Amino acid sequence: MVLLREELGDVLRDARRAQGRTLRDISATASVSLGYLSEIERGEKEASSELLASICTALEMPLSIVFTEVAQRARRAERVSAPVTLPVATHSEDVVSAA
C-alpha cells in the first residue's frame, strides 16, 4: 500500500537537502519542532495541512510542485507494488505437460 506520508516525507527531505539546508533551519522557519519535522520527513507522522503549508513556505516550494513530485513517486511505488501476472497455460495439454 502506497502511503501519502511516506512519499511526502521523501519529497520534503529531498527538497531540503537539495537546498543544502538543515532540519534546524526549516524547523525554525516553519515554527515546528525539529523532532516533529524529522518524523514527518521519515514518513512517521502525518503533517496537518496548515503545518505542511508552513513547511512548503519555509522551503519556498509551492504545494503544487510538492504534489507533482508526490504523484511521480506514488506512480513509481504503484508500479513496484502492482501484482505480478505470471504466464498461465491456456491449453489442458500444456497444464499436463507442465505437471
Next chain:
Amino acid sequence: MVLLREELGDVLRDARRAQGRTLRDISATASVSLGYLSEIERGEKEASSELLASICTALEMPLSIVFTEVAQRARRAERVSAPVTLPVATHSEDVVSAA
C-alpha cells in the same frame, strides 16, 4: 494559503460524483463513517494516509492520479492567491503627478 485537505476533498468528491456513487457506497467500501467521509470531502477533516489509501481503493483510483489532480488544483489556487503586483512609479515626478 492553499490547504491540502481542501484540494484533496474536492478531488475525492469530484471522483465519486463522476462515478455516480454515493457517500454511503464509498463509506461502506472504505470502512469509514459516512459523516467522517463527508467532512473529508468538504475539506474539514484531515484523512490519515491509511484512510486515504482506503478511500482511493474504494474509488478504484491510484494515489498517483489523485495527487496529479491535487497538484493541478493547487496550481490554480496558487495563481488566484498570488499577490498582485501593481505598477509603481519609479520617478519622483510621476509620484507627484499621480498625487
